[in-house]
Amino acid sequence: MYARSHTHVTAALRLCLHALLAGLLALVVVRAVGENAPDTAAVVAVTLLTAALYAAGAMRSPSAQPEDSVRPGISVRPGNPVRPGTRAGAWWLGGLWVLWAALLVLSPDALWVAFPLYFLQLHFLAMRWALPAVVVTAAAAITGFVAHRQEIEPGAFIGPLIGAAVAVATVLGYDTLFRESERRRELIVELVATRADLAEAERTAGTLAERERLAREIHDTLAQGLSSIQLLLRAAERSLPENAPAAPHVRAAREAAQANLAEARSFVRALTPPDLEHGSLAAALERLCARTTARELTVRFAVSGTPVELPTPYEVALLRTAQSALANTVRHAEARRVEITLSFMDTSVALDVVDDGRGFEPSGAPAPERDGRGGDGGFGLRAMRARAGELGGALSVESAPGQGTAVALTLPLSDTEAEAEAHPRARTRADAERTA
Numbered sequence: 001m002y003a004r005s006h007t008h009v010t011a012a013l014r015l016c017l018h019a020l021l022a023g024l025l026a027l028v029v030v031r032a033v034g035e036n037a038p039d040t041a042a043v044v045a046v047t048l049l050t051a052a053l054y055a056a057g058a059m060r061s062p063s064a065q066p067e068d069s070v071r072p073g074i075s076v077r078p079g080n081p082v083r084p085g086t087r088a089g090a091w092w093l094g095g096l097w098v099l100w101a102a103l104l105v106l107s108p109d110a111l112w113v114a115f116p117l118y119f120l121q122l123h124f125l126a127m128r129w130a131l132p133a134v135v136v137t138a139a140a141a142i143t144g145f146v147a148h149r150q151e152i153e154p155g156a157f158i159g160p161l162i163g164a165a166v167a168v169a170t171v172l173g174y175d176t177l178f179r180e181s182e183r184r185r186e187l188i189v190e191l192v193a194t195r196a197d198l199a200e201a202e203r204t205a206g207t208l209a210e211r212e213r214l215a216r217e218i219h220d221t222l223a224q225g226l227s228s229i230q231l232l233l234r235a236a237e238r239s240l241p242e243n244a245p246a247a248p249h250v251r252a253a254r255e256a257a258q259a260n261l262a263e264a265r266s267f268v269r270a271l272t273p274p275d276l277e278h279g280s281l282a283a284a285l286e287r288l289c290a291r292t293t294a295r296e297l298t299v300r301f302a303v304s305g306t307p308v309e310l311p312t313p314y315e316v317a318l319l320r321t322a323q324s325a326l327a328n329t330v331r332h333a334e335a336r337r338v339e340i341t342l343s344f345m346d347t348s349v350a351l352d353v354v355d356d357g358r359g360f361e362p363s364g365a366p367a368p369e370r371d372g373r374g375g376d377g378g379f380g381l382r383a384m385r386a387r388a389g390e391l392g393g394a395l396s397v398e399s400a401p402g403q404g405t406a407v408a409l410t411l412p413l414s415d416t417e418a419e420a421e422a423h424p425r426a427r428t429r430a431d432a433e434r435t436a
Contacts, residue, residue, distance in 0.1 A: 018058060021116040025051050028109045039106045046106060050099040050113075057092040084124045093124050101140060108148035114141040114160055118167035131168070138164045212316075218264055219313060226261040230254055265312070281315045282307060282342055285322055289340060294330045298337050305344035314411055317387050318342070318351045321395075324384060325353040325407045333357025333405060348393075348412050356404045362397050384409065 025047050032043040083089050100117060103110040114137050121133040141160040146153075233254035240247045282303050289299040310318075322340055329335050335357030343350040362381075381397060384407070388395040393411035 017116055017119055021054060021113065022051065024113045024116065027112065028103065028107050031109045032107055037107065043103065043106045046099060046103045050096065050103060053092070053095055053099060057089075057096075089124050093120060096120070097137070101144075104140065104144035108145050111141045111145045111160065114138065115163045115167065118164055119171065122167060122171040134164050134168060215312070215316075223261060223264040226257050226264055230257040230261055233257060280307065281310060281318060284315075284319055285340060285342060288319070288322060288326065289338075292326055292330060292338075296336055297330065299326070299340070300338070301340045301342075303342050303344075307344055308349075308413070310349060313391060314349065317391055317393075317411065318349070318409065321384050321387070321407070321409045322351060322353060329353070329355045329357060329405070333359070335404065346413075348410050350408060350410045352406065352408045354404065354406045359399045359401050359403045359405050361401060362399055 029044055029047050032040045037043065097117065100110060100113050103113065117137050118134050121137065122130045124130075125133055138160040145160075233250055237247065237250045237254060240250060282301075286301050289301040292299050326338065326340070329338055333355050335355035338353065338355045341350075341352040341354075343352070381395075385395045388409055388411065391411050393409060396408045396410075397405070398408075399405035
């Protein structure tokens with residue numbers, strides 16, 4: 001038996017059990033007195049003893065069992081002399097059974113008292129002992145009734161057996177419902193905790209998404225505008241005569257634009273993804289490979305060429321593309337090996353993500369809102385291509401069913417970061433960036 005919660009339902013069931021036993025004992029006395037049985041005095045005496053013993057145990061028996069006091073297979077409540085699983089409880093139940101057996105010898109009507117005894121045995125004893133006790137009680141009830149009537153009647157067998165079956169089914173059903181209720185309660189607790197964690201994760205994701213959106217907006221507006229102003233003022237300064245009166249003003253304006261451009265770039269760097277805040281792009285990609293885990297999947301990262309400092313939009317584009325391609329591989333490719341290579345060349349930087357998964361048919365890629373391998377969400381091949389195009393680069397995808405997939409992003413390297421900042425970038429794709 002498992003611990004039962006102290007609810008209105010269990011309290012009502014307990015009162016019903018008390019009333020049932022009291023009523024059946026009263027029936028035995030009334031029948032004995034009404035029939036002027038020769039053993040009426042003995043019947044009344046044994047009945048009163050049974051009622052007194054039951055009342056004493058009921059008043060000292062626990063009304064509920066807390067969860068922290070439960071041991072497997074039995075209900076327990078500490079600090080109570082008469083409780084399930086204790087020596088006092090066993091003696092109390094045994095005394096009731098002996099008095100009932102004596103009453104059964106004196107009166108056949110004591111047969112009906114076996115029904116509340118079934119429930120007491122199922123409640124106070126572990127199931128491995130309760131079932132044999134119920135069988136013995138039913139056999140004693142049948143034997144006593146047959147001995148008094150001196151004849152065998154079907155009802156004498158069917159009644160106690162049906163009563164025992166109903167008692168066992170009721171108790172087992174109640175235990176099943178209680179366990180299910182406990183599982184649901186634990187599930188609710190877990191769901192509440194999970195909801196809190198999810199809310200925190202959503203707040204964090206929203207914060208990161210807003211930071212990246214602000215970085216993109218600053219780059220697309222202020223940084224590009226100031227970069228263009230600086231280039232125009234530099235050209236104007238070169239075209240002016242050396243002693244022109246406007247030359248100092250143009251130089252001052254160019255230096256102010258250059259200072260504000262540097263300030264705008266510092267804002268963009270401060271709002272870049274956290275993975276890029278704690279080191280270089282290569283370090284961020286290496287950490288991405290290290291924390292990507294999947295069954296029987298090995299992810300390796302390598303750098304080719306001499307690393308150079310890249311504009312922040314380049315680093316973000318390369319990191320997001322690697323994240324998206326690697327996420328698609330984990331979710332859909334069923335690959336065992338993934339190679340990510342960051343290559344620095346004289347005029348370009350390239351990112352290659354190659355896996356040995358099941359591959360797909362690039363020409364049959366799904367709609368833009370779906371990723372390149374047929375799964376929902378993620379960056380998506382079209383979003384990757386759009387990002388590459390916004391930075392003047394190109395994205396290529398080579399794949400075939402059963403032959404793996406190779407995703408390559410190539411971005412041109414300009415002579416100066418100012419020129420790199422001048423690449424046009426669309427202000428859409430925010431959703432694709434946030435899901436990467």
